[in-house]
Amino acid sequence: MSRSRNYPFIVFTVVIVIVSTLLVLLSYDYVVLESKYQSLNTAFVSVSSELSEVKNSHNILLAEHEALSRSYSSLEEEYSALEESYRKLGEDYAYLKTQYDDLSLRYDKISSEYLLVVDEKENIEAWYSSLRKDVNIRQGFGEDKRAFITPRDAEVKRIVSEATGGWSNPSDWKEFWTDLKKLYDWVVNNVAYSYDSPLPVLPDIGGEFYWRDECYRFPNETIRQKHGDCEDQAILLASMILSYSNEKYSIWVVEWVSSSVGHVAVAIPVEGGELTILDPAGKFYTSNMMGGVGSKDVRSAIGEWLDYWRRQGYPDARINVVFSKNLYREFASNEEFIQWALRG
Template sequence: MGRLMFKVNPVLVLVLLLAITNAIWYALYQQKQMEIRSIELKYEHLKQMFNKTILHLKELNENYTSLQLRYGRLKQAYDQLYKILEQGLKVAGLNNLTNNSSCSIVIARVGGIVEAYKMLNKSLSKFARIIWLHTSLGPQTQKLIDPDRVMSYVLSRVVGRLYDPNHPEWLDKDIEQIYVWVKDNIINSYDTYFPDIEIVYVNISGELYPKEIRFTLHREYVQNPEETLERRAGDCEDQAILVTSMLQAYLQGLGKAYMVCVVSAEYDITHCASIAVVNGTIYILDTSMEYFGKDVNAYNAIMSWLAYIDYDPQYIDMIMVINDKFYQVFRSLNKFTTWLQNMLQQKG
């Protein structure tokens, strides 16, 4: 039998190769077009979020300006009242003229001024406590962590149920859902400047009266959970207060939840997250840094979290642990992790 001979047309081969090459390049082109479109959409989203943030900052600046003006008027009123009181007390000090009718009138008026001043002093002290509550972290932060304020959110928008010990298989998913909801719905934002006040008192006849109101500006304002939910924005401590409140609402006292703040004096930084301790497991929810972890060993859990957020343990000077009924400061990580491990072993 003779061999079949096939003659290959070089031109046809080149055309096929060119067609295949064009198809591959076109596919790559389409893929890059999709990637570019995705980047454009992300850019538009970030642009919208940036514009919203600018509007929030403008609103906060306007609120601060209004508050500053109110402070100025309050200070002027107190300064004037103090001068009147000081002059009246000098007149009232004329004890040998108490039978004089005009002096008695002056004394009566000064007494009325003193009572009015006492009432204003109480109001000012209350106002100062409110300002102090929102300008720093400490024992007062317990008042900001409030599970009752977020219970409806936990039930209707976040988890949809409360912790049920009869269904431990739900626990991991539910706690992670709290983390995911806050991470996706609360924007990381820096605090604006907020006034802090200092009241200078003077002792008059054994009573302390405010003589001067001093206020300074610093970039710190600690929000309660409702403010964070309303603004849909907050920094690490604002988010930790919200998450801790949600965890407490969800756990119903059947587990522990705390706000944990690590402080480095050398670098002047403080970072806060939330932890939950349930059934011998510790959960760490750091929504501002997008970290969620769990472990049965306290030391491993904390070290993994610190490594993720790039905090060197040797520079941490203090750890604050806070919830609505608890406040404690640890001066070393070892003491903190030992306390936490003991709580883990209590299974609650």
């Protein structure tokens, strides 16, 4: 009976224990579940955040995709346009290549012709330069005058030999002065005075052509033609004297100028500061006391000669140029020439 009365209690107690145990177990499970829940919740929050970021990235990528799609479409259009341009350029290139090849052939032909023209131009220029030199030397410009002194010319030597027989004794100065007069007389008696005809002065290529009343003659031409103006006669006489003396002594051709004309004669420097003037065209020579050819001091010889021409109407005559085979010198005054001659 007693056991029967306690049975409900025991059952209750057992139930309580079981329930308590279950509660403990449930509490533990709850804690575990709560912990898992918290973890899952945290994971959910994290995943939600990541999902949000992924959505944002997705939206950005969508926007970029749309932009790229638009760019791609634009690039496709540009590519198509470029492709068309390339095709046209290809056609243009092919056309231009044909034109280039044709022009290249024509260029090669023209280049060859150009080289021939250049050669011809150079030949013509060389020919003209030679012609210009040959023509203009007759003007007697500057040092060109020296070329006309030709003591070794065969005709000059022949006339010297015929007129004097040669200088038989080079130490005999009396013979020299006598023969000097013979040479002077030969020119005076055998060469008539004549004025020069106009001759052209050839310019450099592209220059201006003009005429000038001047024509220098070589001595053999004056001998052959038997006429010439003052410089022709003086050049002939100077060449004859140089030939006679075997070119051992200085012989000058001297020119004076005035405001209107010029004149040319021969001057021979003599030892002791003296000078002899031989002027065949002017029929004048420096004379000695016997009337033959002689010499005087430089100042007197020049003074007499210029005074002679002053009386002919040229009061402002002054020495301008002296030249010979290896000499050419210009002077600004008579005094400058006199001082130079004295030093020489």
